[in-house]
Amino acid sequence: MSAERVHATTHEVNVAAPAGVVYGLISDAVQWPLFFPPNVHVERLEFDGAGERLRMWATANGQVKSWTSRRVLDPERRRVEFRQELPAQPVKSMGGTWIVDSLGAESCKLTLLHDFTVADDAPDDVAWVERATDTNSRAELANLRQLAERWNRLDDLVLSFEDSVRVDGPAELVYDFLYRVGDWPELVPHVSRLDLTEDQPGVQVMAMDTVTADGSTHTTESVRVCFPHAQRIVYKQTATPLLMSAHTGEWSVVPDETGVTVTSQHSVVLRPENIEPVLGPDADVQTARRYVREALGRNSTATLNLAKKHAESAVRVL
Numbered sequence: 001m002s003a004e005r006v007h008a009t010t011h012e013v014n015v016a017a018p019a020g021v022v023y024g025l026i027s028d029a030v031q032w033p034l035f036f037p038p039n040v041h042v043e044r045l046e047f048d049g050a051g052e053r054l055r056m057w058a059t060a061n062g063q064v065k066s067w068t069s070r071r072v073l074d075p076e077r078r079r080v081e082f083r084q085e086l087p088a089q090p091v092k093s094m095g096g097t098w099i100v101d102s103l104g105a106e107s108c109k110l111t112l113l114h115d116f117t118v119a120d121d122a123p124d125d126v127a128w129v130e131r132a133t134d135t136n137s138r139a140e141l142a143n144l145r146q147l148a149e150r151w152n153r154l155d156d157l158v159l160s161f162e163d164s165v166r167v168d169g170p171a172e173l174v175y176d177f178l179y180r181v182g183d184w185p186e187l188v189p190h191v192s193r194l195d196l197t198e199d200q201p202g203v204q205v206m207a208m209d210t211v212t213a214d215g216s217t218h219t220t221e222s223v224r225v226c227f228p229h230a231q232r233i234v235y236k237q238t239a240t241p242l243l244m245s246a247h248t249g250e251w252s253v254v255p256d257e258t259g260v261t262v263t264s265q266h267s268v269v270l271r272p273e274n275i276e277p278v279l280g281p282d283a284d285v286q287t288a289r290r291y292v293r294e295a296l297g298r299n300s301t302a303t304l305n306l307a308k309k310h311a312e313s314a315v316r317v318l
Helices: 019-026 030-035 125-150 151-155 172-180 183-189 272-279 285-317
Strands: 007-015 039-047 053-059 064-075 079-086 091-105 107-118 158-167 191-199 203-211 217-227 232-239 244-256 259-270
Touching: 007 125, 019 030, 019 079, 019 091, 019 107, 019 125, 030 039, 030 053, 030 125, 030 244, 030 259, 039 217, 039 232, 053 125, 053 217, 064 203, 107 125, 151 158, 151 259, 151 285, 158 285, 172 183, 172 232, 172 244, 172 259, 172 285, 183 191, 183 203, 183 285, 244 285, 259 272, 259 285, 272 285
Parallel strands: none
Antiparallel strands: 007 107, 039 053, 053 064, 064 079, 079 091, 091 107, 158 259, 191 203, 203 217, 217 232, 232 244, 244 259
16 A cells, blocks of 8 residues: 555635636736746646646745646636646645635635645655645735735736847857856846856756946846747746836747847836835836836846847857
8 A cells, every 4th residue: 555645735815806806816827927926937838728738837945846737727616726747856746726715796715725645655755845835825825815905906016028139140149148147247237246056957046136227236036947949048036126026037039030039028016015115205106117117128138238249249250
């Protein structure tokens, strides 16, 4: 007989928002890195309208883990069932259900169920998974509640934008510049310090000091997931500046017949309670949107132009 047994957890929260709003946030897993603190990146691999297959990266007990899951969406019952196909160690199996129960027109209860096993039911591994599941579930539910209760303001608080530069040089050299983030303090003027670890190939954990236009320094922490064959790098800031509660982004390098387009894409959730303390008593959400757009766009465009210079200079030298 197997020594493994199924462990189960339940987490619940009441939300002062319509059940449909909460279900909408849960069902759109691709947006989870922007809405849920532990999630770094989600790639949708398959979708048939009712079921989907996802590749997910998330932090768990300070580590970056990745797995593949299948989900079944049930909008009528407001339930989402999930089951990991390829769990991350020490998990042997993991699944569960999101359940949204309406408590009225403007409130609902959200329940998150998990069940899991670990190989041989090793006590240390069981404790590790229980701790990760509890910590992440609490963070997810708390943040989802906060977002859902601001649902009528989300369009103003969430912004996405991108900047692009054309490069007359090899895509591989552009990607190389963006990938070698550990060298940026020597190559990128607005980066004054960067600590980097890459314990898993293509998964970079970094802390960076960035100098802003007014001379102040912002410290951020990020996880980057690199896709060299697709020439993409996606990232999630795990420690953000005061104006933002979440910041995700992507660097992409796309060659064509005449050159290369390199693009920096950003998605941000603003933190409204910090707008006046950071930007002054006359600032509002629109002020913060413009400020964040300009600040992030300025730094990312500067980096894009340095990648362009790196690729085009190498071509001239050759």
